Amino acid sequence: MPKPSPAPVLIVGSxxxxxxELPCGNFKDVVGGSAVFSAxxxxxxAPAQMVGVVGRDFPTKVLDGLRARGVDxxxxxxxxxxxxxxxxxxxxxxxxxxxxxxQLNVFADFAPKIPETFxxxxxxxxxxxxxxxxLEVLSQMQAPAFVAADTMNFWIDGExxxxxxxxxxxxxxxxxxxxxxxxxxxxxxxxxxxxxxxMGPKRLVxxxxxxxxxxxxxxxxxxxxxxxxxxxxxxxxxxDSFAGALLGYVAxxxxxxxxxxxxxxxxxxxVASFCVEGVGTARLAEVHxxxxxxRLSELRALATFEG
Amino acid sequence: MPKPSPAPVLIVGSxxxxxxELPCGNFKDVVGGSAVFSAxxxxxxAPAQMVGVVGRDFPTKVLDGLRARGVDxxxxxxxxxxxxxxxxxxxxxxxxxxxxxxQLNVFADFAPKIPETFxxxxxxxxxxxxxxxxLEVLSQMQAPAFVAADTMNFWIDGExxxxxxxxxxxxxxxxxxxxxxxxxxxxxxxxxxxxxxxMGPKRLVxxxxxxxxxxxxxxxxxxxxxxxxxxxxxxxxxxDSFAGALLGYVAxxxxxxxxxxxxxxxxxxxVASFCVEGVGTARLAEVHxxxxxxRLSELRALATFEG
Numbered sequence: 001m002p003k004p005s006p007a008p009v010l011i012v013g014s015x016x017x018x019x020x021e022l023p024c025g026n027f028k029d030v031v032g033g034s035a036v037f038s039a040x041x042x043x044x045x046a047p048a049q050m051v052g053v054v055g056r057d058f059p060t061k062v063l064d065g066l067r068a069r070g071v072d073x074x075x076x077x078x079x080x081x082x083x084x085x086x087x088x089x090x091x092x093x094x095x096x097x098x099x100x101x102x103q104l105n106v107f108a109d110f111a112p113k114i115p116e117t118f119x120x121x122x123x124x125x126x127x128x129x130x131x132x133x134x135l136e137v138l139s140q141m142q143a144p145a146f147v148a149a150d151t152m153n154f155w156i157d158g159e160x161x162x163x164x165x166x167x168x169x170x171x172x173x174x175x176x177x178x179x180x181x182x183x184x185x186x187x188x189x190x191x192x193x194x195x196x197x198x199m200g201p202k203r204l205v206x207x208x209x210x211x212x213x214x215x216x217x218x219x220x221x222x223x224x225x226x227x228x229x230x231x232x233x234x235x236x237x238x239x240d241s242f243a244g245a246l247l248g249y250v251a252x253x254x255x256x257x258x259x260x261x262x263x264x265x266x267x268x269x270x271v272a273s274f275c276v277e278g279v280g281t282a283r284l285a286e287v288h289x290x291x292x293x294x295r296l297s298e299l300r301a302l303a304t305f306e307g
Numbered sequence: 308m309p310k311p312s313p314a315p316v317l318i319v320g321s322x323x324x325x326x327x328e329l330p331c332g333n334f335k336d337v338v339g340g341s342a343v344f345s346a347x348x349x350x351x352x353a354p355a356q357m358v359g360v361v362g363r364d365f366p367t368k369v370l371d372g373l374r375a376r377g378v379d380x381x382x383x384x385x386x387x388x389x390x391x392x393x394x395x396x397x398x399x400x401x402x403x404x405x406x407x408x409x410q411l412n413v414f415a416d417f418a419p420k421i422p423e424t425f426x427x428x429x430x431x432x433x434x435x436x437x438x439x440x441x442l443e444v445l446s447q448m449q450a451p452a453f454v455a456a457d458t459m460n461f462w463i464d465g466e467x468x469x470x471x472x473x474x475x476x477x478x479x480x481x482x483x484x485x486x487x488x489x490x491x492x493x494x495x496x497x498x499x500x501x502x503x504x505x506m507g508p509k510r511l512v513x514x515x516x517x518x519x520x521x522x523x524x525x526x527x528x529x530x531x532x533x534x535x536x537x538x539x540x541x542x543x544x545x546x547d548s549f550a551g552a553l554l555g556y557v558a559x560x561x562x563x564x565x566x567x568x569x570x571x572x573x574x575x576x577x578v579a580s581f582c583v584e585g586v587g588t589a590r591l592a593e594v595h596x597x598x599x600x601x602r603l604s605e606l607r608a609l610a611t612f613e614g
Contacts, residue, residue: 093494187400189517190537210496211518214535223532223610228521230497259613266614296614303530305610306566307573307603 006046006252008072010144011038011244012112012137013127015052015076019087019101022279023094024233030280031062033084034127034150037237038244040284041271042125043069044292045248049118051075051137055083055106065285074115081106094235114140123251125243126170128152131162138169146256148172148205150243156183167200171256174243176207189214190221203261205246207239213265217258224265225303227273227295234279238272241284245271270295313353313559315379317451318345318551319419319444320434321391322359322383328396328407329586331540337587338369340391341434341457344544345551347591348578349432350376351599352555356425358382358444362390362413372592381422388413401542421447430558432550433477435459438469445476453563455479455512457550463489474507478563481550483514496521497528510568512553514546520572524565531572532610534580534602541586545579548591552578577602 013035020027035052042048048071056078063073084107087100112133122145126134134149141147147170155163156179163183167173173196177189183199184192193204193216204216212225249264250256270292277283320342327334346355355378363385370380391414394407419440429452433441441456448454454477462470463486470490474480480503484496490506491499500511500523511523519532556571557563577599584590 093488095494181400187402188537188539190535208518211515221535221609222613223535225530225532225612228497228528228530230495232495262613266612300612300614302528303610303612305532305573305607305612306529306569307607 007123007254008047008049008121009042009123009125009244009247009251010049010051010114010118010121010141011035011042011125011127011247012051012134013038013125013129013240014084014107015054015058016084016086017058018085018236018280020234020236020279021089021100022234023090023092024279027279030236031059032086032237032280034129034237034240036066036281037240037275037284038125038127038247039066039071040069040281041241041244041275042248042251043071044245044271044287044289045267046123046251047072048244048248049075049121051112051114051118053077053079053106053110055079055081058083072118075113075118077113079106083107088236090235094232112137112140122146123247124148125247126150126166127240127243131155131159131166134166135162135169146171146247146250148174148243148247150174150239151179153179153182164199167196170201172203172205173201174205174207174246176209176239180204180206205265207242209235209238212269213242215258215261215265217261220258222258222262222265224262224269225299226269227299228302229273229276231277233277235276236280237284238275241275242268242272266296266299267292270299314430314561315354315356315428316349316430316432316551316554316558317356317358317421317425317428317448318342318349318432318434318554319358319441320345320432320436320547321414322361322365323391323393324365325392325543325587326394326407327541327543327586329541330397330399330401331586334586337543338366339393339544339587341436341544341547343373343588344547344582344591345432345434345554346373346378347376347588348548348551348582349555349558350378351552351578351594351596352574353430353558354379355551355555356382356428358419358421358425360384360386360413360417362386362388365390379425382420382425384420386413390414395543397542401539419444419447429453430554431455432554433457433473434547434550438462438466438473441473442469442476453478453554453557455481455550455554457481457546458486460486460489471506474503477508479510479512480508481512481514481553483516483546487511487513512572514549516542519576520549522565522568522572524568527565529565529569529572531569531576532606533576534606535609536580536583538584540584542583543587544591545582548582549575549579573603573606574599577606
């Protein structure tokens with residue numbers, strides 16, 4: 001009997017044409033946005049269903065390329081106007097970045113409409129958008145089994161009550177160290193994690209950039225390293241790639257136990273490491289199974305616990 | 308045949324009575340200094356031989372306590388005057404610290420004199436002191452087999468040429484991320500490590516605080532996680548404890564291959580985690596084999612690679 005094809009992952013998030021000032025150069029209209037990075041990463045493991053909005057300036061060949069990777073773009077609205085743009089400048093060591101400009105454009109009126117064919121999906125990734133929109137997505141889903149959400153400091157500060165409602169309805173929150181500390185109002189990572197888990201999510205994934213990630217899962221704490229890169233060009237989208245790969249792996253496995261999640265995290269840090277090696281989605285687009293496998297072997301060799 | 312007793316580790320460094328402003332309170336005349344933390348950590352694995360200087364104000368019972376742990380204090384000079392004091396204030400999240408005052412006192416004229424009985428030691432830890440003094444120590448040793456050295460931004464900036472001479476003569480450099488980047492004048496960790504390894508040391512250990520440590524060892528890169536603490540009181544001495552435990556483990560093993568070093572790093576991050584749980588050396592003084600074993604098991608459970 002052939003292996004059943006993996007369940008799809010519904011992904012909602014931003015789609016963007018970013019202007020990036022990077023140590024390696026300045027780039028205009030770089031295809032990006034959380035939904036794009038996540039869907040590309042998911043599609044390495046499972047079909048992705050994408051929900052977002054772009055303007056007429058968004059290259060149709062990018063959507064064609066996503067479809068060729070197994071991304072269903074039925075949920076992508078193409079509307080009059082310009083695509084969302086984030087313009088940012090990274091520090092010379094890539095360790096920090098500043099926003100130079102944010103043009104919401106067609107994203108300003110984004111109200112996610114989940115196509116009928118997407119509403120039964122069991123795996124859902126709520127990218128970093130307004131928590132009220134994340135709730136709107138959930139209200140359109142029939143019986144999601146594993147909902148993961150990302151968020152950011154902006155919503156933690158400004159939309160806390162909506163965010164808390166999201167937290168009550170998701171299985172897994174995916175945020176970085178600083179966001180965790182901010183959300184929990186507690187510096188210590190373990191205590192902060194316990195506090196956030198008491199707000200609703202059953203599992204918490206803490207992204208720690210080049211250091212890896214932590215999984216807090218019902219009393220279990222797991223540590224997953226990141227692959228140390230020799231070439232770092234652009235961290236944009238690394239977190240979104242991480243989340244997309246995590247959901248894709250889980251969907252492919254069809255299981256959500258701790259061991260599966262732990263493996264999913266290893267794959268997620270590895271996919272994210274590729275993302276950083278190129279500008280925008282350039283490197284992510286090149287990744288295939290053999291490359292991923294080779295890097296996973298390297299990561300295993302360097303991170304196998306000896307004690 | 309009984310197991311041979313481990314070879315001793317010679318440790319040279321500062322001995323101090325620090326004034327600490329910590330989130331958990333202010334503390335005066337806290338026993339510290341790199342040699343003290345390192346010797347206490349080493350003594351969990353192997354005998355330590357300590358070389359340093361204190362004033363008459365240094366509590367004799369502290370030296371008694373060190374001797375009771377298997378630390379040979381023959382190399383500790385007690386001279387007229389006051390002991391070295393560092394006064395510092397930690398940020399409320401312990402993530403940064405500022406120096407309020409540095410009183411070199413008797414440490415100003417420190418010229419390490421290695422007792423005859425210490426000169427044959429094969430394992431040597433050069434704590435964070437002036438690189439010219441580190442060289443003086445090496446000139447007094449007969450045939451050291453494994454010399455590890457720590458340093459800091461102050462010497463990297465101000466005493467680069469002396470430090471480069473040290474690097475040519477040691478087996479293992481133990482520094483943190485930022486010091487590595489500063490020494491190599493390169494932000495990327497892997498490229499920075501390659502550059503520093505070309506300066507002389509055969510192995511490089513990069514401390515990454517709460518994230519763990521990296522070992523670069525002749526083409527091999529290993530990643531070692533740190534135990535995530537629920538109680539963090541005082542990071543002072545964590546790096547020195549790490550280095551002391553690393554050398555102690557290596558001396559006990561009597562081997563310096565990559566696998567041994569990797570295990571040594573796991574023990575080192577674990578001993579350092581205890582250090583942070585108490586003010587000064589308070590918690591480190593309580594650690595015994597069973598506590599260490601239990602925490603190592605926990606660390607193994609959370610860090611075992613699944614991929």
